[in-house]
Amino acid sequence: MTNTNHLLARVTVSADQCGGRPCIRGQRMRVSDILSLLSAGASFDEILEDYPFLEADDIRAALEYAALQADHAVLIAA
Secondary structure, eight states: OOHHHHHHTTEEOOTTSGGGOOEETTSSOBHHHHHHHHHTTOOHHHHHHHOTTOOHHHHHHHHHHHHHHHOOOOOOOO
């Protein structure tokens, strides 16, 4: 298993949790919550201190998931 696959395995989606949005390891911490914290300037250490159930790889998983979601072709109609 590659490191990317290992990280992405931490992202879970369940229709009955967080409105079906991607979460980390089945917990009620959405990928978007982590991304929002990072974009607001929180460091890995600050996030891990505030949310002790998270691991550094959970934050990396959120970033990897977001990168894959953003990596799609843009089609322009001619």
